[in-house]
Every structure is written in C-alpha cells, then in structure tokens.
Amino acid sequence: MNQHTPNLADAKRDALRARIEAAERRIAERTLVDDARDAARAAADYARANPGKVVAGALVLGLVIGLLTAPGRAAAAKAAARVTGSAKSKTTGAVSELGSKFGTLLANALVAQGLKVLDEVLEGANTGKDRASELAEKAASEAQRLGREAADTSGDLARRTRAAAETAARDIAKRVRG
Numbered sequence: 001m002n003q004h005t006p007n008l009a010d011a012k013r014d015a016l017r018a019r020i021e022a023a024e025r026r027i028a029e030r031t032l033v034d035d036a037r038d039a040a041r042a043a044a045d046y047a048r049a050n051p052g053k054v055v056a057g058a059l060v061l062g063l064v065i066g067l068l069t070a071p072g073r074a075a076a077a078k079a080a081a082r083v084t085g086s087a088k089s090k091t092t093g094a095v096s097e098l099g100s101k102f103g104t105l106l107a108n109a110l111v112a113q114g115l116k117v118l119d120e121v122l123e124g125a126n127t128g129k130d131r132a133s134e135l136a137e138k139a140a141s142e143a144q145r146l147g148r149e150a151a152d153t154s155g156d157l158a159r160r161t162r163a164a165a166e167t168a169a170r171d172i173a174k175r176v177r178g
Contacts (some may be wrong), residue, residue, distance in 0.1 A: 056118045076107035
C-alpha cells in the first residue's frame, strides 16, 4: 500500500473524532436551565399521559414521607389505636407499649394494603388502556373495510351510470337520425 494514500481506517477515525468533538461542543453549550426545561417538559408529558399513576404516586410518596416523620408516625399510631379501639394511657405501661407496637404494625399493614390496592387500580387502568387500544384497532379495521365497500359500490354505481348514459345517448342518436 502506498504511504501517500490515506488509509480508510484513518479517515473513519478522523470522522469519528470530528463527530465526538462536535457533540462535546453542543453539550458544553447546553445550560442547566435547558436541562431543567427538558426535564420539566418530559415530566409534564408523562403526567398528561398517565394522570392516574401520577396521582397514586403522589399519594404514596406523601404517605411514606409522612410516616418517616415523628408526627406522622404518631398520627398513624393514633389512627391505628382508634381503629383497634385501644387508647394510650401512661398508667398501663407495657400494655400501652404493646398497643403502640401493634398500632405501628397495623399502620404498616394498612399502608401495604393501600399500596396493593393502588397496584390493582393501576393494573386495571392498564388493562382498560389495552382494551381501548384493541377496540380502536378493530374500529380502524372496520372503517377500512367500510371504505373499501364504499369504493367498490361507488365504482359499480359509476359503471351502471355510464352504461345508462351510453344507452340514452344511443337512443337519442337513433331518434335524431331517424
């Protein structure tokens, strides 16, 4: 191979380097504001496409954050105590501690059950979405079939109309001639 002839691999490598440098320049030109704007647009698009998931996620996130705080745990324990009918009392010591643990356990069970219900709701929504998609596909298929039938019918009608017009034209021509 001639030393003065550029190697194909060298040419490809140079082209790749040029593309990498151009990409690096574009990345450097992007600002944090652009990235934040793109992320906000993507989040808004997702929220519009999946409103049920967003609401359910916000509820679960709020519940989890609430349970991570001391006031949230206390409120959950009080709610569990009301549900079980037990009340905290300073004089009952061990019974009170057991009730608190039971209340916390019950609150955790309620949260788990709530998450399970949310999962089932989301699964039902996805099933509904899939069914709606199937119905839309069937409707589109039926619309195509009806369109083909209409085209066939209009073609047949056009042929019959043309034949009738030709017959009428012949009749008129015969009368004129004769």
